[in-house]
Amino acid sequence: MPYEVPQLAYAYDSLEPYIDAQTMQLHHDKHHGAYVNNLNKALEGHPDLAALPIEKLLAKINEVPEAIRGAVRNNGGGHANHSLFWSLMKRNDGAKPKGALLAAIDTAFGSLDQLKAAFNDAGLKQFGSGWAWVAIDPNTNALSVLARPNQDSLYMEGKVPLFGNDVWEHAYYLKYQNRRAEYLEAWWNVLNWEAVAARYDDVLASIPVG
Ligand code: MN3
Numbered sequence: 001m002p003y004e005v006p007q008l009a010y011a012y013d014s015l016e017p018y019i020d021a022q023t024m025q026l027h028h029d030k031h032h033g034a035y036v037n038n039l040n041k042a043l044e045g046h047p048d049l050a051a052l053p054i055e056k057l058l059a060k061i062n063e064v065p066e067a068i069r070g071a072v073r074n075n076g077g078g079h080a081n082h083s084l085f086w087s088l089m090k091r092n093d094g095a096k097p098k099g100a101l102l103a104a105i106d107t108a109f110g111s112l113d114q115l116k117a118a119f120n121d122a123g124l125k126q127f128g129s130g131w132a133w134v135a136i137d138p139n140t141n142a143l144s145v146l147a148r149p150n151q152d153s154l155y156m157e158g159k160v161p162l163f164g165n166d167v168w169e170h171a172y173y174l175k176y177q178n179r180r181a182e183y184l185e186a187w188w189n190v191l192n193w194e195a196v197a198a199r200y201d202d203v204l205a206s207i208p209v210g
Contacts, residue, residue, distance in 0.1 A: 002040040003054060005032050006083050015089060018186045020175045028086065031170055035078030035151070042071035054080045058155040077151035081131060081164065088163050088199070090192035101197045108143040115145070120184040122147040123167045132184070133164040136200075138207040160203050163196050 013021035043050040109115040123132035172183035
């Protein structure tokens with residue numbers, strides 16, 4: 001079965017005013033749609049690869065035939081990154097992380113505010129297109145802030161993304177134009193901390209700890 005763009009669990013306008021409805025519609029339907037179409041096209045004739053969960057396909061990127069490796073890296077990365085992005089957003093009305101997730105944040109960064117500052121800085125300094133991430137190291141469970149260019153997936157380097165923000169201009173330009181810093185700051189209002197906490201628990205339960 002080919003890869004598919006997951007349906008949004010919320011309306012295009014439900015992240016307003018932080019992310020506008022038109023951006024959500026174009027970003028989800030058109031941009032993510034194009035990654036999925038191009039990924040499926042690249043994998044025609046490779047049913048063994050096309051059958052893998054997207055995270056596994058990216059983790060095996062070096063085993064993907066060279067002729068399609070770039071297309072899989074870019075479009076498969078785009079599919080994985082956006083699928084996670086949509087699943088972790090919701091207007092949070094000022095909610096904050098708690099419990100084990102908050103403890104992990106405090107251990108890694110000192111405080112939630114320090115995490116936000118490091119994450120926003122990573123997103124702002126990412127030259128051109130890319131993503132800011134909070135990554136989980138599967139060997140130590142430690143959290144870290146990273147930035148990666150284009151659609152490069154953390155799964156390609158053996159890390160697990162906890163959450164990330166898209167700093168491609170298509171993610172914010174209609175509303176924020178050149179003001180990426182303002183977008184990064186506003187985006188914290190639509191991070192669904194309950195969903196992030198659930199993901200954190202799932203990831204820790206599913207990865208081997210060294
Ligand atoms: Mn995008």
